[in-house]
Amino acid sequence: MKISSGRPAARLTLVGLAVAALVTGAGALVVHTTVASAASAGVEDEGANCAVPALPDAGSLPTSAKLPDPFKKLDGSRITAKSDWTCQRELIKKLSEKFVYGEKPAKPQSVTGTVSRTSITVNVSNAGKSSSFSASVDAPSGNGPFPAVVVLGGFGADTAAIKAAGAAVINYDPYAVGKEGTPRTNKQGAFYSIYGANSPTGLLMAWAWGVSRIIDVLEQSGGTVLRGDATGVTGCSRFGKGAFVIGAFDQRIQLTMPIESGSGGVPIFRGIPGEGAQSLSSAYGEQPWLGDAFGSFTGSPARLPVDTHEMVAMVAPRGLFIMDNPHIVNLGPKSASVAALGGAEVYRALGAGDNITYWSDIQNGTHCANRPEWSAPLQQNIQKYLIKTGNSPGSFHISSKAAGNLAEWRDWTTPTLSGSTSSPSTSISPSTSPSTSTSPSTSPSTSTSPSRSPSTSTSGGCTATASVNQWTGGFVATIRVTAGAAGISGWTVAGTLPSGATITSAWNANRSGDSGAVQFTNVQYNGAVPAGQYTEFGFQGTGTGTGLTTGCTAR
Structure with missing residues (x-):
């Protein structure tokens, strides 16, 4: 096709x-x-x-199933300031x-x-x-x-x-x-x-x-x-x-x-x-x-x-x-x-x-x-x-x-970069002086920027760890279910959504409830989790996911 x-x-x-x-x-x-x-x-x-440092040759490239860390430089260090992004972007460009x-x-x-x-x-x-x-x-x-x-x-x-x-x-x-x-x-x-x-x-x-x-x-x-x-x-x-x-x-x-x-x-x-x-x-x-x-x-x-x-x-x-x-x-x-x-x-x-x-x-x-x-x-x-x-x-x-799951594809975290973004006027502002009513802010805010807030709860032989990508008006939550000292054959994750949050779709799990107290259970292919290993599911919602609480019970 x-x-x-x-x-x-x-x-x-x-x-x-x-x-x-x-x-x-x-x-x-x-x-x-x-x-x-x-x-x-x-x-x-x-x-x-x-x-930009000398780029690697094709024959010397390592194999990694995970997505490359966009914040990592060729020497293995990571950028620490927003002003570093100009040259980090140039590296990615090259x-x-x-x-x-x-x-x-x-x-x-x-x-x-x-x-x-x-x-x-x-x-x-x-x-x-x-x-x-x-x-x-x-x-x-x-x-x-x-x-x-x-x-x-x-x-x-x-x-x-x-x-x-x-x-x-x-x-x-x-x-x-x-x-x-x-x-x-x-x-x-x-x-x-x-x-x-x-x-x-x-x-x-x-x-x-x-x-x-x-x-x-x-x-x-x-x-x-x-x-x-x-x-x-x-x-x-x-x-x-x-x-x-x-x-x-x-x-x-x-x-x-x-x-x-x-x-x-x-x-x-x-x-x-x-x-x-x-x-x-x-x-x-x-x-x-x-x-x-x-x-x-x-x-x-x-x-x-x-x-x-x-x-x-x-x-x-x-x-x-x-x-x-x-x-x-x-x-x-x-x-x-x-x-x-x-x-x-x-x-x-x-x-x-x-x-x-x-x-x-x-x-x-x-x-x-x-x-x-x-x-x-x-x-x-x-x-x-x-x-x-x-x-x-x-x-x-x-x-x-x-619905893709970013957590499955990355082994890096998002840093908190210091300072202000370099040359923002060329990127998001008009050539005349910007005003707060027409030019977006470059300072992070939990109400206007995607955020990722993890929370963990352990009970009943498994652990549920929630990570949230938040933006204005909506979010995606990724829940990692990790087995304890013994393997499990099934799991149930009970959660409580913040006030005003509503689930619009979910993947890799069955769910009951769209707001308030909700519950997720494994589907056929991801119920069995070996000792110390994990599986993940996710859902998308409106409102805010920050403050989501979860609890896990093995079956």
């Missing part, structure tokens, strides 16, 4: 910069600039000047480029282009080679300047809702930059015209490079039509993979919204084989989406030194709204929920837990359909991150059909 179809931001000023602009008769603003003279509303890669996607080259030597209410043109030259491509623009009524959402491929995205929220739609044809249907040794498109048809960089990263060049032109245009400091990106299926990579690898993207991205997109690589999603070898071989180097990991993802929860984390603390489909196993929705939960731990550590939303609790299972469940949060995210008139908190809505 084939399902795919450490520097602060510079303000947008012209301070002695050699930028030439000409307004044409068609009303388009023509801009030309070079690397040395570009005015910028943001920074594509804030960690470009970080000293590992992702080397082993997963291929390298994203730095900004070319020259970028020229035009911006109008109907189109954008991009002309690029570098090292004696050049290429061009264009995108159409569909702007809302009014005079602008407008924030804009780049829509990949022209399907799956709710463009009517985007425009209704006040943002323009930039219709981007990724195939103009990296064409599908070509062999890895003869890749085609604007990217490969400059960097070579046999470049080891995959299409997803080439598409990301193309959007970065569009943003270059938007920045250079002076913001008279489209704002260069308020850009989002979205797409579905293969274009959801692209949207995910685009947002992860350009920190000028204020809002990233991948839809049903499937294997090679949001789902953790380590989880895909066990979930029954499109295999990694199939995703690698169907199209040259992933970098050439990934070919040696399709049968052994546990050797990868990175996984997609860290690409989720690369977006932090910027806005991220992941939309997923729990009805199609081939898309890997359970593995996607694990990636989102894992990445949310970095958001929380940075004090930006309000900035990530994951939503797979939907009724319609049709691939890439516009869904009513997503319409309101889509517009809320656009208003918050692009228009800067809202402050709706992020939330998790994980379908019981495809």
Whole structure:
């Protein structure tokens, strides 16, 4: 089955910069600039000047079934301050480029282009080679300047809702930059015209490079039509993979919204084989989406030194709204929920837990359909991150059909990082002075950030340990049932939910009760637990899970 179809931001000023602009008769603003003279509303890669240690070779990588610790440096130490994240993110970026996607080259030597209410043109030259491509623009009524959402491929995205929220739609044809249907040794498109048809960089990263060049032109245009400091990106299926990579690898993207991205997109690589999603070898071989180097990991993802929860984390603390489909196993929705939960731990550590939303609790299972469940949060995210008139908190809505369990995939804990997040103005604030009513707080709060609070209760031959991932309005609880000195053949966990909390779904257990006093019993396959060993189950709820109490009885 084939399902795919450490520097602060510079303000947008012209301070002695050699930028030439000409307004044409068609009303388009023509801009030309070079690397040395570009005015910028943001920074594509804030960690470009970080000293990243030598990366390991593929042959020396250890095998680990657990997700890599996103807070761990190559020397084994862990970051301790929020200001450390800039260079830690750069390390993750370099590992992702080397082993997963291929390298994203730095900004070319020259970028020229035009911006109008109907189109954008991009002309690029570098090292004696050049290429061009264009995108159409569909702007809302009014005079602008407008924030804009780049829509990949022209399907799956709710463009009517985007425009209704006040943002323009930039219709981007990724195939103009990296064409599908070509062999890895003869890749085609604007990217490969400059960097070579046999470049080891995959299409997803080439598409990301193309959007970065569009943003270059938007920045250079002076913001008279489209704002260069308020850009989002979205797409579905293969274009959801692209949207995910685009947002992860350009920190000028204020809002990233991948839809049903499937294997090679949001789902953790380590989880895909066990979930029954499109295999990694199939995703690698169907199209040259992933970098050439990934070919040696399709049968052994546990050797990868990175996984997609860290690409989720690369977006932090910027806005991220992941939309997923729990009805199609081939898309890997359970593995996607694990990636989102894992990445949310970095958001929380940075004090930006309000900035990530994951939503797979939907009724319609049709691939890439516009869904009513997503319409309101889509517009809320656009208003918050692009228009800067809202402050709706992020939330998790994980379908019981495809609920992953982060606890099964990690052996690391989330640290409490000191200080403030580095360069937050480039990530979550407008280029003008932020106000508390339109810019999310970077300080952690139990009422607005995901949190993980463990509690343990022992009785009757087993121990129940509860861990809670909390966000505004909801939570996911993971309960670990550990056998005592003797093995057990069954278990019952009784719990008391905090006032106002309600369970909406549960997995790996039978349950009675949705609020107040609740009870869980084992299902057929996880009742027998050997002495000293454990099994886990979980549930999702509304309200707050902090303060959940549990007790365990063996049968």
